[in-house]
Amino acid sequence: MSYVGRFAPSPSGPLHEGSLVAALASYLDARAHHGRWLLRIEDVDKPRAVPGADRCIMDQLRALGMHWDGPVIWQSQRDAAYETALQQLAEQGRVYPCGCTRREIADSALQRHGQLPEGERPYAGTCRNGLPPGRVPRAWRLRVPEGTERFDDRWLGPQEQDVSQAIGDFVLRRADGLWAYQLAVVVDDAAQGVTDVVRGQDLLGSTARQRVLARLLGVPAPRVMHVPLVYDERGLKLSKQNGAPALDLSRPLDTLQAAWRQLGLPALPARDLAAFWPQATAHWARRFGERRLDARA
Known part of the structure; x- marks a missing residue:
């Protein structure tokens, strides 16, 4: 290719x-x-x-x-392309509404870990089986499959992450109605035929999520190289x-x-x-x- x-x-x-x-x-x-x-x-x-x-x-x-x-x-x-991808995932039963606020997610992480983790706070799955009574949808999340995602980084070598444990069900469409970066980048890389992504190491943590999304959408995951910051x-x-x-x-x-x-x-x-x-x-x-x-x- x-x-x-x-x-x-x-x-x-x-x-x-x-x-x-x-x-x-x-x-x-x-x-x-x-x-x-x-x-x-x-x-x-x-x-x-x-x-x-x-x-x-x-x-x-x-x-x-x-x-x-x-x-x-x-x-x-490119809103229409992202909407199409969201519907494709919804038809697989992979999308659900979430009514949690950022503060609630932080409080949940604090209770689970005893302190606030550095960087992203894993989502506890509060709304995974339905919105709690009295809640309305704020964001839309991906129901992340279990399992470890492994890949080879051309700068850093072998990498792996269990997205379901490290991140949890992540957002595809935000509470303000905007599309999440993770969904947009996967859809656009596939549409443009991108085979190789070279970017900064601050985005290394996004790679496993993007590979999970690519697989669920049935598109190739690009090779990656994450260079020093x-x-x-x-x-x-x-x-x-x-x-x-x-x-x-x-x-x-x-x-x-x-x-x-x-x-x-x-x-x-x-x-x-x-x-x-x-x-x-x-x-x-x-x-x-x-x-x-x-x-x-």
Whole structure:
């Protein structure tokens, strides 16, 4: 199968150094495998979208010499596709309404674990067998099948997670009516024929859920590679929420070289963008070109 990769930023602000590392790795992996590199704007969380940020991101990529293949897709225009997927899962008996609030879910996690777990709080299944009396549907959840999901990450190696235990029945459509990221990304990757996902390690925890969803929807699960994150001097992940500054495009080569070094790769002798890209692509191909691409993880 021909390689199809993608970069899927959320338009909550311009790209910063952390998001560039993920974009760079994704772009190089696609080019090293003579594949296509798609751009998708993940604005499914509409309240977080900043007007004009999508165009800003495109301008930043162009300024760095990163050109995508084919038309750009906006998730905000794909409600019908997500509705179709939700109905497909509902016909399998895999979807149910949930009336729980975030506070109730946190309180339940506190009672079960004695403390609030780091990161996501597993859903206890309160509404799995029907809404409690007096409750109305707020969100719609996936009835997660039991069993451990195993996959091979091209950067981190073998991974596994029992989604039913670690996460529980997760949300497909939110209480505010918006589509959940997990559903949208699986539907869009399948629709675009994505074979390989290269992204930051903060999204590693989503992979097992997305593989479960892909299997239930009858679509292939892409191979995955989760690359290192970038942290600031406080030890916080660089992110828009943490106030990461936008990329400095006054010296694009230096910006790319910095992102390249964040991946733990040796400095390149390139003197301009025209030299950087073939050197970086050739190095990436030597290091990652044939690694576990002979079969799906």
